[in-house]
Amino acid sequence: YAAGTGGAGNVPTQNSILEGLTFTVANASTISKSGYTFLKWNNGTYDYNPGDTYYVGPASSPITLTAQWIAGYGVTYTAGAGSGSAPTDSSTYSTSDTFVILDGSSLSYSGYTFNGWSDGTNLYAVGDIYTVASTAITFTAQWQANPSSSGTGRVREVEELTHSTSLSSKIVQIEVSFNEDKKTALSYFNAVQNPTKSATSAPSASQIQSVSTGLSINTQSAHTNSLQPATISLPSSNIVLSDLVVQQLAKQATIVATSDGIKVTPVAGFTGNLVVPTVATINGEQIIVLNNVVVNPVAPVGIGFAPVSVNKSAISWAPSVSQVVSYEIQINGKTACQTVSTSCPIPALIGPNSKVTITALGNDQTTSDPGVIPYNATAPIPALKVNFATASSKITEAQKAEIRSISRVIKNQGFTRLIVNGFTDARGGAELNAVLAQARAKSVAQYMQKFIPEIKVKVGALGSKNALGSNSTSQGQALNRRTEIATW
Numbered sequence: 001y002a003a004g005t006g007g008a009g010n011v012p013t014q015n016s017i018l019e020g021l022t023f024t025v026a027n028a029s030t031i032s033k034s035g036y037t038f039l040k041w042n043n044g045t046y047d048y049n050p051g052d053t054y055y056v057g058p059a060s061s062p063i064t065l066t067a068q069w070i071a072g073y074g075v076t077y078t079a080g081a082g083s084g085s086a087p088t089d090s091s092t093y094s095t096s097d098t099f100v101i102l103d104g105s106s107l108s109y110s111g112y113t114f115n116g117w118s119d120g121t122n123l124y125a126v127g128d129i130y131t132v133a134s135t136a137i138t139f140t141a142q143w144q145a146n147p148s149s150s151g152t153g154r155v156r157e158v159e160e161l162t163h164s165t166s167l168s169s170k171i172v173q174i175e176v177s178f179n180e181d182k183k184t185a186l187s188y189f190n191a192v193q194n195p196t197k198s199a200t201s202a203p204s205a206s207q208i209q210s211v212s213t214g215l216s217i218n219t220q221s222a223h224t225n226s227l228q229p230a231t232i233s234l235p236s237s238n239i240v241l242s243d244l245v246v247q248q249l250a251k252q253a254t255i256v257a258t259s260d261g262i263k264v265t266p267v268a269g270f271t272g273n274l275v276v277p278t279v280a281t282i283n284g285e286q287i288i289v290l291n292n293v294v295v296n297p298v299a300p301v302g303i304g305f306a307p308v309s310v311n312k313s314a315i316s317w318a319p320s321v322s323q324v325v326s327y328e329i330q331i332n333g334k335t336a337c338q339t340v341s342t343s344c345p346i347p348a349l350i351g352p353n354s355k356v357t358i359t360a361l362g363n364d365q366t367t368s369d370p371g372v373i374p375y376n377a378t379a380p381i382p383a384l385k386v387n388f389a390t391a392s393s394k395i396t397e398a399q400k401a402e403i404r405s406i407s408r409v410i411k412n413q414g415f416t417r418l419i420v421n422g423f424t425d426a427r428g429g430a431e432l433n434a435v436l437a438q439a440r441a442k443s444v445a446q447y448m449q450k451f452i453p454e455i456k457v458k459v460g461a462l463g464s465k466n467a468l469g470s471n472s473t474s475q476g477q478a479l480n481r482r483t484e485i486a487t488w
Contacts, residue, residue, distance in 0.1 A: 003031045004067040017056045027051040036069035053338030073136045080141040081250035082109035093132040101128045115369035189292045194254045221292035226266045231377040233261040236280035267321040271362025297322035297360035302373030307381045309466045313350045316343040320360040328359045351413030380486035393439035407451040415487040420445040421460040425480040426471035437461035444483045
């Protein structure tokens with residue numbers, strides 16, 4: 001690891017790794033660069049995020065992962081539960097810089113009034129002076145519900161109920177607990193021994209499990225993906241959502257109350273583990289109920305995999321439409337690659353018998369269903385070269401061992417097409433060279449078919465064509481006296 005230009009601190013260390021094995025890319029918490037934010041690692045060709053799996057292929061020199069940095073800290077404004085064009089600030093700032101918080105008048109939310117911006121900790125009004133700390137800043141619009149008109153007889157829909165009547169203290173309580181300690185809320189669900197992973201029917205009162213005074217969890221969690229809404233049913237006819245909670249979750253999902261539960265619709269490809277607090281009347285008692293919704297990524301679509309050479313194959317896929325942390329490639333059930341890219345080079349020859357799958361990894365350790373990537377080789381790839389003595393088509397014992405080895409690979413990987421072409425150097429006439437090239441190709445093909453008789457071999461004789469070396473030197477002539485085995 002290297003801290004990069006201007007970087008400082010204790011760079012991570014990594015023990016030596018053998019070719020074909022993997023290691024986990026380290027985080028950058030021990031290095032820094034004044035006025036910059038760590039972005040990623042780069043090995044000179046590809047980018048890697050902390051936590052990525054690095055597959056060690058053939059290398060002529062040690063692997064160096066160099067820190068990449070982005071100058072300053074950016075500011076982002078979002079509409080929260082509202083809509084419209086949020087203001088933009090294209091500047092970047094250093095620690096202790098100040099700037100004026102922008103206006104939110106371009107945003108709107110039916111039934112609500114814009115009430116300032118939140119940076120996740122504090123509330124700020126338009127025109128306030130903000131002092132930059134040491135992180136990027138995201139401001140989320142905050143909304144205040146408008147008072148309902150009196151004397152109209154209109155009953156507000158259940159999802160719009162706000163801080164009024166006897167529910168006030170309970171709603172405030174869930175807002176505070178949700179703001180301060182979401183991890184604790186998730187821990188309640190993790191502690192459930194046998195959670196129900198569906199929510200297609202109304203749970204019984206026994207499935208609402210008390211975890212502390214006035215606080216319960218719905219053990220019937222909902223699982224969906226970022227393109228599908230999830231519905232959670234509760235054994236209550238009076239369900240209340242907090243306006244603040246709805247606003248806080250607006251970047252992840254649209255939350256509405258229904259006559260018998262809540263409906264959660266993921267937005268912007270969100271993936272992750274949501275906890276949605278509600279107030280519900282169950283067995284005549286008003287209680288806070290925490291509901292768990294797991295939003296998994298949509299599975300990526302595999303484009304294909306194919307060998308590139310005898311010791312390298314390429315795998316590619318279309319990106320998931322969901323928020324994805326990385327992609328995991330498995331070959332025959334074993335992890336071979338984890339990357340943020342949509343392709344993965346594998347330092348091995350893999351063929352049609354290999355099962356290659358792709359899984360999208362989302363936020364909060366969510367995962368998509370694995371998708372199968374098809375084999376799509378369309379052209380032969382060189383698998384082995386066998387060289388010969390002058391005017392000879394005899395295979396040596398060492399060469400026979402190599403042919404047996406590649407024959408096992410071809411059989412095990414399920415390749416069904418095989419081409420063996422013979423070549424000569426430029427000495428001798430064209431007719432003689434054609435005969436010698438044919439003899440060399442047949443010699444190799446006949447020996448191979450002892451081990452893979454089920455595969456039909458196409459034999460070719462190309463004489464002195466496609467020279468690999470100069471025919472004016474003995475070294476070049478030796479390279480040209482050969483047989484090439486290709487498969488796909």
